[in-house]
Amino acid sequence: MIKSKIVLLSALVSCALISGCKEENKTNVSIEFMHSSVEQERQAVISKLIARFEKENPGITVKQVPVEEDAYNTKVITLSRSGSLPEVIETSHDYAKVMDKEQLIDRKAVATVISNVGEGAFYDGVLRIVRTEDGSAWTGVPVSAWIGGIWYRKDVLAKAGLEEPKNWQQLLDVAQKLNDPANKKYGIALPTAESVLTEQSFSQFALSNQANVFNAEGKITLDTPEMMQALTYYRDLAANTMPGSNDIMEVKDAL
DSSP: OBSSSOHHHHHTSSSOSSSOOEESSSSOEEEEEEESOOSHHHHHHHHHHHHHHHHHSTTEEEEEEEOOGGGHHHHHHHHHHTTOOOSEEOOOHHHHHHHHHTTOSOHHHHHHHHHHHOGGGBOTTHHHHTBOTTSSOBSOOOOOOOOOOOOOOHHHHHHTTOOOOOSHHHHHHHHHHHOBGGGTBOSOOOOOSSSHHHHHHHHHHHHHTTOOSBOTTSOBOTTSHHHHHHHHHHHHHHTTSOSSOOOHHHHHHHO
């Protein structure tokens, strides 16, 4: 994550992170920027950043390419096979490593951006995450980070005479006591769809319980006591959320 607010502009300072710019002529350059912010309000913010960048860099045009998160990695593969990857792609640091192994990342361009922005502009430890295994290069420019957390309304808890939850059991107790499906009120807004958001949400519980999909030797460890406990807990917690398959928009609307 970068300290400056103009993260997109900084990332676009170097023309091509992936494949080289689409040049219409010597003075006009077109850049495609692929990202997963499909919501209209997020695209509006990105449009403002693009307009600012284009004003500061005459002759460079940036086109947004929003793609649904669940289809993102597949889209990257499809575009790479057809030779039409956008010049700048927003992706997770772990998938950037996959792309790097497939030689889809322009390491030199990434290094140029980081150098131009200045390594000191990034928070401590963030650049380490995007380092290649041998430490010789970076697989991407860190521009943002997700924060996983549990948000709750203090007024609702106070009205119900409940304390703020500080552990798994307390959170489950609060969700159960606040759950009132007959009146369309639910104890917690929890993702349950077969989606990236559900995986991300569950992972926080699993990892905090020392549960992982693989162990240090690369063996699958889905049947460990720690993983089973995390799965059981998530199931019990999900019993207090909205019915049906809940993903980003359903959780957002519930809040």
